[in-house]
Amino acid sequence: MKKVFIILLVLPLLSFTLHKYYVALTEIEYREDTQSVQMIMNVFMDDIELAINKDYNTNLQIASKNQLSNIDDYFYKYLQQHFKVIINDQETSYKFIGKEYDGDIIYFYLEIENIETPTSIEIQNDILIEHFPDQQNLVKATVNKKRKSLFLSSSNGKGLLKF
Amino acid sequence: MRKYSTLLFSVLFVSASLFAQETSKKEHQQGHTDQNKFRQLKDVLATPNDQRTASGAPGHAYTQQKVDYVMNLHLDEAANKLYGEEDITYHNNSRDHLEYLWLQLDQNVRAPDSKSPLAESKKASAFQTPTKFVAENMDKPKDFGFKIEAVKYADGRDLPHTINRTMMRINLPKPLAPGEIFKFKIKWNYLINNSVEDGGRSGFELFPDGNKNYTIAQFFPRLCVYDNVEGWQNMQFWGRSEWALEFGDYDVKITVPEDHILDATGVLQNEKDVLTKEQRNRWAKARKSFKNPVFIVSQKEAEENEKRGTKKTKTWHFKANQVRDFAFASSRKYIWDAMAVNINGKTVMAVSLYPKEGNPLWEEHSTRVVANTLEEYSKMTFDYPYPKAISVHAKRQGMEYPMISFNYGRPNPDGTYSDRVKNGMIGVITHEIGHNFFPMIVNSDERQWTWMDEGLNSFVEILAELDYDPNFNTGNLPKDIVRYMSLDQSKLSPIMSQGDYVHNFGPNAYTKPAAGLYMLRQTIMGPELFDYAFRTYSKRWMFKHPTPADFFRTMEDASGMDLDWFWRGWFYTTDYTDIGIKEVKPLYVTNKPNEETKKLQAQYPSYFAKLGKLVYLTTDKEDADKSEVAAYINSLPKEKKANLKELPQYIYEVEFEKPGGLVMPIIVEITYADGTKERQTFPAQIWKKNEHQVFRVFTSSKEIKSFVVDPDLETADIDTSNNSWPKQTTNKFDAFKNKAKN
DSSP: OHHHHHHHHHGGGOOSOSOOOOEEEEEEEEETTTTEEEEEEEEEHHHHHHHHHHHHTOOOOTTSTTOOTTHHHHHHHHHHHHEEEEETTEEOOOEEEEEEEETTEEEEEEEEOOOOOOOEEEEEEOTTTTTOTTOEEEEEEEETTEEEEEEEBTTBOEEEEEO | OOOEEOOTTHHHHHHHHTSOOOOOOOOOOOOOOOOOTTOOGGGTSOOOOSSBOTTSSBOTTOOOOEEEEEEEEEEETTTTEEEEEEEEEEEOOSSSOEEEEEEEOGGGGGSTTOSTGGGSOOOOOSOOOHHHHHHHHTOOOOOOSOEEEEEEETTSOBOOEEEETTEEEEEEEEEEOTTOEEEEEEEEEEEOOBHHHHOOSSEEEEOTTSOEEEEEOSOSOEEOOEETTTEEOOOOOOSSSOOOOOBEEEEEEEEEETTOEEEESSEESOHHHHSOHHHHHHHHHHTTOSSSOEEEEOHHHHHHHTTOOOSOEEEEEEEEEEESOOOEEEESSOEEEEEEEEETTEEEEEEEEEOGGGTTHHHHHHHHHHHHHHHHHHHHSOOOOSSEEEEEEOTTOEEEETTEEEEOOOOOTTSOOOHHHHHHHHHHHHHHHHTIIIIIIBOOOTTTOTHHHHHHHHHHHHHHHHHHOTTOOOSOSGGGGHHHHTSOGGGOOOSSSOGGGOSSHHIIIIIHHHHHHHHIIIIIIOHHHHHHHHHHHHHHTTTBOOOHHHHHHHHHHTTTOOOHHHIIIIIHOOOOBOOEEEEEEEEEEESSOOHHHHHHHHHOHHHHHHHOEEOEEESOGGGOOOHHHHHHHHTSOHHHHHTOOOOOSEEEEEEEEOOSSOOOOEEEEEEETTSOEEEEEEOGGGGSSOSSEEEEEEEESSOEEEEEESTTOOSOBSOGGGSEESOOSSOHHHHHHHHHHO
16 A cells, blocks of 8 residues: 555656656547547556546456456446546446557547537546546547647646537 | 740749739838748757757757765655655766756655645636535645755765755855755655655555555755856746656665665666576576566466565665666565667666566566667667666556656456557557657656657657557647648637647647657658658767757758758747649640730730740640640650650649748649559649749649549648548548448
């Protein structure tokens, strides 16, 4: 237990190449042709593994030979708890299309179907905040060629984008 | 014979430049200073002088100080304390009289009265583990920090001094004249921190069986740098920004428990006293082993040794010349291996020290990675001049000293490890060994400019890692810095910032400069010009103290490329790259003027009469008619005809836009209807007169299906949605979804 918090103390004092920053980016695009909202979220593998291991008392072993076979269930559960999308004042549910590993980053592909004309998108995002208070969650959304962004952090976990 | 003018762009170009446009009445505008992105850095860089030239080299009057240390150290394992005595010889090679000397007392950053914790903004935590709650609110502070027992002249009299937290001033009774030497002594001790629990770049790790691995550094009061840039670099050590240190010769005796295995900066002077005959034989073998590491202490021997424990001691004696610091590692748990590396005819030793907990990963990779790093960095800079480089296994550490570094990378207790752990280890070892070059030898001021060593090192690290494993995910490429550069501006600082107040320190001081240099090498200058200039900089400032201006100036001076636009944008601002295609107009040769041209012809009949028959372009495919221009070409003399390229069948006018602040080259990939591709690159200077909008015309005999700007993500473009024509209809999401279905 103690070890979790030690990482936060130790990391800032060293001279190595480990990522020393906590930023996750979610790119959202509305597709008129399929009437769906496509979302790609990228997070650092180490951070989300730590968060999920702690929250659900498990050991994901991401990207190793012993990676849990139902790891996607854990990802989906964690995302649903910490990332909510409300379109036109209605809470939506998104499908977990899949995930991709790229070095020390995970990309999550999520999709909301049957959206006709999104005029407002509210994002509630506190991914990783509980375990990494310095986490910044950046959200960039494109609807009908209009692009807007949100910068969410521990002091501000939700924002509204109007299109 | 009527002349046929072949002014293909006459319609658009002529109207803009030759004919005065009617201007509407404008309000009075404010004037401005030169804000062009291509203005030279004269307004920002220090004026060159006789110590640092305009070409970026040390000047004829360049000087630097020298500080020699003779030390006796004693490690008290039971109490976790280090006791030391040092005789310091300070050479004032400057032309200035010095009223005082400044030394650094880094251990004081964790002293009970340290101001470092008080300088952090802290909120209450809504929830905590009980251990953390007690540690934060109830634990009494440990007695860390230097206990200075004595500061004396060489003859034993007390020397007046003043301590200002992590800095100590020696108050010289009479100024030290240019060329003079000052000798003095300091006696001190300090409580060593548990680096895993208390944090820090040095300390010890405690194992369940009671054994400790000591990775000792920042352990002695040492001189600050005095130069003509900062005077004394005595900015406090708050914990983040690292060190500015002088070169000198070290003579160090370290007394540790008799069963410890120890290695340090420098050359071991008393092998016969501290190594067994068997170990000395193995060293002799290792010095000739260029293909594989040789065990000096095997795992079996280390496992036996760690069971021992003793009250007896042994003293290891090291000497190191022309180093800026000293560190050592000592433990009875260490496995020790080494191999020889050929650096341009000279043999350098690559060494690793690790407990059994580092295996099987460490015996397979550590020493080999050290060797690879020395080879690759030497190619990019200069032949590694020191006799050895050591990689010491230490939990959650990554830190560099001359000839020795502390690195993480521990497998699971059962010996298994993920690719992430392995690649993390390879990365950190490469990085920390690489630091021998920057800043241990190209000795920049880390307190002020973190990027000069971290950024340059992280850049060369990319090349070294890709050499060790071409598929290595370096994480330092231009595409990897896009996320950081897209952040809210309140979280961004320019690279040219002092590190203590920067958010997102890692990407700011490590990744962004590394990615920028990679871009400079691969995309802007090309490896040949870049490597020559980079090597010139490294050689000029080897064993000296460079500043950013020296680097910026050298890279230009040695390559013949104006880079001020690049340094200014990438290093001095938080601007980002966003270049795209606004519009593409397919055009066709025709024999009829379009509406706009007809209007001009009516307005300026005599001008057009002089031009004669013209070639017109139109956006209407139906009006395409090449017959007249073809006839003209046919009428040309035979030699001229033979020398012409093909008559273009397709003409495209492309308008580029630049929503981002940085100017960058425009790399365009053209895809033809037959599937073939071609690249054209326009230098960054294309933006010199208009940094928002530029046009280019592309002609070809084949139809062009698409234009893509920066297809290989070389310029850290933060938004590629405007990079393609036609605009992409399928995107990354669809590509993934389709892949997932199959």
